[in-house]
Amino acid sequence: ALVGIAATLLWRRSPPSSQSALSQFWQPVIKSRAAVTVLFGDTTSYYPTGETIDALKSQGETSGPIAGQIFRRTDDEASEGNIRAAFSITNLLNRTGVNTQLRWPKETQQSDLAGANVVYIGAFNNPWTMTLNQNLRFSFAVVNISTKTTWMIRDNKDPQQSWSVSAIYPEPITDDFALITRIFDPNQDRVEVSIGGLNMFGTQAAGEFLTNEASMASFARTAPKGWEKRNIQIVLAMKISEGRVVKPRIAATAIW
Numbered sequence: 001a002l003v004g005i006a007a008t009l010l011w012r013r014s015p016p017s018s019q020s021a022l023s024q025f026w027q028p029v030i031k032s033r034a035a036v037t038v039l040f041g042d043t044t045s046y047y048p049t050g051e052t053i054d055a056l057k058s059q060g061e062t063s064g065p066i067a068g069q070i071f072r073r074t075d076d077e078a079s080e081g082n083i084r085a086a087f088s089i090t091n092l093l094n095r096t097g098v099n100t101q102l103r104w105p106k107e108t109q110q111s112d113l114a115g116a117n118v119v120y121i122g123a124f125n126n127p128w129t130m131t132l133n134q135n136l137r138f139s140f141a142v143v144n145i146s147t148k149t150t151w152m153i154r155d156n157k158d159p160q161q162s163w164s165v166s167a168i169y170p171e172p173i174t175d176d177f178a179l180i181t182r183i184f185d186p187n188q189d190r191v192e193v194s195i196g197g198l199n200m201f202g203t204q205a206a207g208e209f210l211t212n213e214a215s216m217a218s219f220a221r222t223a224p225k226g227w228e229k230r231n232i233q234i235v236l237a238m239k240i241s242e243g244r245v246v247k248p249r250i251a252a253t254a255i256w
Contacts, residue, residue, distance in 0.1 A: 021220035022213050024228035025182065026092070028191045029117045035099040037113060038086055041122025041129070041196075042105055081200025082121050085207025089119055089195070092211040115190055122203055123179070123196025124151065132194050137254035138179055138233045140196065151198040153179050153235055155252070163235060163251060165198045173240045177251070178202030180210060180234040201240050205248045209236060219250060227255050 029036055090100045103112075105127055120129040123140050133139045137157055143150040148166060155161040163177040178197035184190070195210065197203035209215045219234060220227070232255050238248035 020213055021216040021228075022092075022211070024220070025210065025216055025232075026096070027228060028184070029093065029193075030096045030098055032117060032189075033098065034117060035101055036093055036117045036119060037103055037108075038090060038100050038119045038121060039103050039105065039108060039113075039126065039128055040082060040086065041120075041124075041126030079122075079200040079203075081197065081202070081204035084204040085121050085195055088207040088211040089121075117191045118193070120192070120194040120196070121207070123194075123198065126194075126196065129194040129196045132183060132192055133179065133181055133233075136181065136183075136233060137256075138181075138235055138252070140179065140198075153177050153198065157254075161252070163198075163237060172243075173199055173201065176202040176205070176238055176240055176245070178206035178209075178236040178238075178248075180206050180232070180236065182232045184229075184231060199240075201245050202236065202238065205236055205238050205245045208245075209234075209248060215248075219253070223253070224255055231256050 023030070086102070090102075093100050108128075118128070120126050120132065123129050124142065130140060138153055138155060141152045141154050143152060143164075150164050150166045152162050152164040165173065165175055165177065176197055176199045178195070181192075181194045183192045185192075193210075195203060195206040197206060233253065234250060235252040236248050237251040239246040
C-alpha cells in the first residue's frame, strides 16, 4: 500500500530522457512494456515467548533468554531500506508507463517468473538475489568466525579484493556497501536486476542510484561502449551518518 501511495504521489514527475544513461540502463525493461515483478526479501524476526515476557516484566532487563524462550519467524515485513529502494524503482518504472507488482520469495515459484522482467530487492534475505549473483564476478558471502559475523561482497576474479562490514549491534553502522546487477537471458528477451546492500542502507542507496540521472551518468562516463546492451555489476561504497546514507560512490564495476 505504501509503495502504491508513493508511486501515485510522484506520478507527475517527468520520465527520464530517452538518451540518458538512466533510460539506457532500464531501456530493455521499458521497451518490452511488460509488467515488472519487484521481489522483496523476507524479514526474519525474533519474538519472546509469553513466559519470557512475564519474566522480563518481573525481573527487569537483566533477565537473559535461554533455549526455548525465543522463537524465530520469517514474515512479510520489509526494512526501511528495502521499502525506500522499492519506492525508487516502482516510481521510475511507473513514470515510463511500465506496471509493477510486488511479491515475496515464499509466495513465488520459478514458474511465476518465467519470461518476466524482475527486480530483486535485498541481498542475504532474498534467495533470488543470492542465486543470481553466486557465479558472477561479484557475489555475496557471510563469514562466521567465533562469535563474529561479517557480511561481504567478494571479487571472485581477485580474491584479495572484497568489501565487508561486521555485525556490531547495538553500535551504529558507519559504512555500507551494495551490489547492483543487471543480467540478460541468452535470448535478450528477459532482464533480471538485483539491488542488495550488506545492510539496509546499501539496499536503499542502490535503489536510489539506479533511479538518479546524475548517478547513472557518472557510471556511463567510464563504461565501455555498448554497455547498455551488456550485463553489468556495480559495487557501491558509502558512509552512514546518523542513520543516513552519505556520498555513495562506485567502488568497482564489471561489464561483459
